[in-house]
Amino acid sequence: MARKALFIATVGGFVTQFEMNNVAILQRMGYEVHSAANFTDSVYCVKEQELKKAGVILHHIDIEKSPFMLRQNAKALSQIRRIIRQEGISLIHCHTPVGGLLGRIAGVTCAEVKPQIIYTAHGFHFYTGAPRFNWVFYYTVERLLARATDCLVTINEEDFDRAKKFHLRKDGRVFRIPGEGLHIENFTPVSREEKARLRKSLNIEPDDFFILSVGELSGNKNHRMIIDLIPRLMERIPDRKVCYGICGDGYFRSDIQRRLSAMNLLDNVHMFGYRKDIPRILACADCFLFPSVREGLGMAALEAMAMEIPVVAADNRGTREYMRPGVNGLVCDPHRPEDFLDALAVISRMPEEKLRRMGREGRKVAEMFRLEKTQPIMEEAYRFADQR
DSSP: OOEEEEEEEEETTHIIIIIHHHHHHHHHTTEEEEEEEETTOOTTOOOHHHHHHTTOEEEEOOOOSSTTOHHHHHHHHHHHHHHHHHHTOOEEEEESHHHHHHHHHHHHHOTTTOOEEEEEESSOSOOTTOOHHHIIIIIHHHHHHGGGOSEEEESSHHHHHHHTTSOOSTTOEEEEOSSSOBOGGGOOOOOHHHHHHHHHHTTOOTTOEEEEEESOSSGGGTHHHHHHHHHHHHHHOTTSOEEEEEEOOOTTHHHHHHHHHHTTOTTTEEEEESOSOHHHHHTTOSEEEEOOSOOSSOHHHHHHHHTTOOEEEEOSTTGGGTOOBTTTEEEEOTTOHHHHHHHHHHHHHSOHHHHHHHHHHHHHHHHTTBHHHHHHHHHHHHHHHHTO
């Protein structure tokens, strides 16, 4: 009889977006893989058929992103406990803050099953410079939950150093991976001719200054601050039309669209929504903009670097893993709009040879985060949990 592993996350598309390689590892180890999430959430464009085709058994739970939606998450906890008992789950791999909270509580309270528990922290909500509330609440909760964790997986140096000070389950271990693993073969630079052809398909003119961001439409991603800068950037570079594209969906979409209409920017800012052809759109960009206040790592910026696109990024513990200011891009204070305005203006005027050199340096850095660097560490973590 196959052993059974359960992935737990808040949104249904999380596993297809980030965890299919880990699904394959567990299946090779002989596990039957299950996924529990809220499959009505479409942030990552839920691909239920893709999961089913890969042999993953799906369980809808009424989990919510906010830990303060107590009624819904209490119901989700009960649902997770039932799945663990009915399926005889022997290994839990939980993701996202609430998924990690409920998954670990469910795991340690199912004493008759006693599953091994892995939690991947895709960026702790407490970090250097975080609001005091994050430290009081999230740090306290995470420190307590560490005692219910066999393997704690982190994706940046700051989180790794902090996690090593937690008290895990007896003989538990902390691992560090370089992100979810970049499929670098899917992100390769294109020729000038191909870039021109792709830009034409998006109605972007050859002389336009095309800036691109990729990410969920949320307050943390800082899109609204950038939108407010667009009129000023247009004044700074009057000789080029400024175009700003955003790939992604989320709670803030309608608010951003209203803002664009009120500011008369519908001709300059393009809301592409959730896209499956990110490499194609990246190939059109003159600059990749990554203004997030908080990132655990930020695979979107690494994908842009792999395409040899110069990056303008906010300074946070995630981007510090790969940004080399002045070498592969420019770094800004996420709370200082003027920093981004200056950096974008500099990129728009930068000589082509310097832009190409910046792009090549970015590709070198991206190589360090490719899937082949991540997979052996995750295999080690799974085997460590499997043998406990």
